[in-house]
Amino acid sequence: MxxxxxxxxxxxxxxxxxxxxxxxxxxxxxxxxxxxxxxxxxxxxxxxxxxxxxxxxxxxxxxxxxxxxxxxxxxxxxxxxxxxxxxxxxxxxxxxxxxxxxxxxxxxxxxxxxxxxxxxxxxxxxxxxxxxxxxGYRLVSQFTKQIVSSNSNLSGINEGWQNFKSSNINNLLNRFDKNRFKFYKNSDYLKWRYFSHPLKQYSFILFKGLIRNKGFAIYTVKDDYANLVEFKAKDLEYAENFLNKLESYLIKTNIKGINIWCHQNSSYKDLLIKLGYNGNTHIPIxxxxxxxxxxxxxxxxxxxxxxxxxxxxxx
Missing domain, CATH: 3.40.630.30 (Gcn5-related N-acetyltransferase (GNAT))
Structure with missing residues (x-):
């Protein structure tokens, strides 16, 4: 046999x-x-x-x-x-x-x-x-928030893959990702991973400041929740502003909530809790x-x- x-x-x-x-x-x-x-x-x-x-x-x-x-x-x-x-x-x-x-x-x-x-x-x-x-393994930390209402304006929010410019995205990734240990991503990877996916539809949002781009997000929708698969912002102040504006944008598209993975040691963790996200353990890593x-x-x-x-x- x-x-x-x-x-x-x-x-x-x-x-x-x-x-x-x-x-x-x-x-x-x-x-x-x-x-x-x-x-x-x-x-x-x-x-x-x-x-x-x-x-x-x-x-x-x-x-x-x-x-x-x-x-x-x-x-x-x-x-x-x-x-x-x-x-x-x-x-x-x-x-x-x-x-x-x-x-x-x-x-x-x-x-x-x-x-x-x-x-x-x-x-x-x-x-x-x-x-x-x-x-061994550990469990991923997922944070979830139900969007009830949001009063933030939508200034700086630019939705659509037409806003995805390789040079801009690479500059953002190089400027913002300063972790000691990181999964290297560039615009080619992101286009392959999300824009070219043959089965799933992902949305892209660019967050613009007065002079320079301040961040971007990529999400897909499942069960009326936006799964935030990528989120980058210049710093915590811009991250908070971006997330508030993102909630305002999503609620206008009938999205009921947001799911985001966030490591327990990430500086984003306390910000998410401050903004009303609830953390729970998820699948193994x-x-x-x-x-x-x-x-x-x-x-x-x-x-x-x-x-x-x-x-x-x-x-």
Whole structure:
């Protein structure tokens, strides 16, 4: 039986079968265009591995390659995603090692990376720690506010992707993001991640001052709530002003509230509480150090990766 299981990198011809497996496992309606966008068009490359039994793809293990900066040092990571096994094969014994673990071992062996991380289910987070050397997990902090009313004017609010200018966005990102450890994003990444997404619709808002741009936000709407996937502002004063104006704009479009991810150590946390946002724990975030020479440990990652909701590939 073990000899009948084929394990390898996915081929483009595998795409329809992988999408079918994804829709079956996660009860989604993903498309072939979505898979090609994610795994064949991502800015820094993506990888995926399949397990095939009697001609049928029964397991997939994917990863998005991403760039991080640690105090000026470039680090390469993979966000593990779309890890799935067809239900009938989750308990099927081919060896002492589960199929998904076999693919994970290939993934880490064949791809150069400093570390890996992801936003798995609790079950997969435990599997990663138990079988693949992951270093536990923590829970993402999500803050939510129901918008009842807002009196802020809309001056400075410019909605629409026509306001997305690459040079302006890159300048904003370079000026505002001063964290010691950060996921490097530029305008090309943001356009791929949000504007070019084949299944979801995201809205872009530029916050302009009298002379210079002061911030931007990207959001998508689900269940009448705006999920703020990206939010950048010059400083806390402008962030407060921007959020107040954003609420005024959104309530005029019949949005009932806002969800935003905010790390517990972020300077935005106290501001969100001041503005009436309520914090709660959300899905897991998990880390695995891959290069032993890497001077990055799990506690530092968890304490200093100031994630946004859009960093989760499924947001």
């Amino acid at each position: 073990k000899d009948e299981l084929i394990k390898r990198r996915f081929l483009e011809d595998d795409t329809p079968s992988i999408v079918n497996l994804f829709n079956e496992v996660f009860s989604e309606k993903a498309s072939i265009d979505w898979f090609k966008w994610k795994y064949l068009s991502s800015p820094w490359g993506s990888v995926g591995y399949v397990a095939i039994y009697k001609g049928k793809i029964v397991c997939f293990y994917g990863g998005l390659r991403q760039c991080f900066y640690l105090e000026g040092q470039v680090l390469w990571a993979y966000q593990v995603c779309d890890v799935m096994t067809q239900q009938d094969f989750r308990g099927k014994i081919f060896s002492k090692t589960p199929i998904v673990t076999m693919l994970g071992e290939m993934f880490y062996k064949e791809n150069d990376m400093d570390f890996a991380y992801g936003f798995p289910s609790i079950r997969h987070a435990r599997l990663q720690a138990l079988r693949l050397g992951g270093e 998990a880390f695995k150090k891959v290069k032993e020479s890497l001077k990055l440990e799990s506690d530092f990652f968890y304490d200093n990766f100031f994630y946004s909701m859009g960093d989760y590939d499924a947001s």
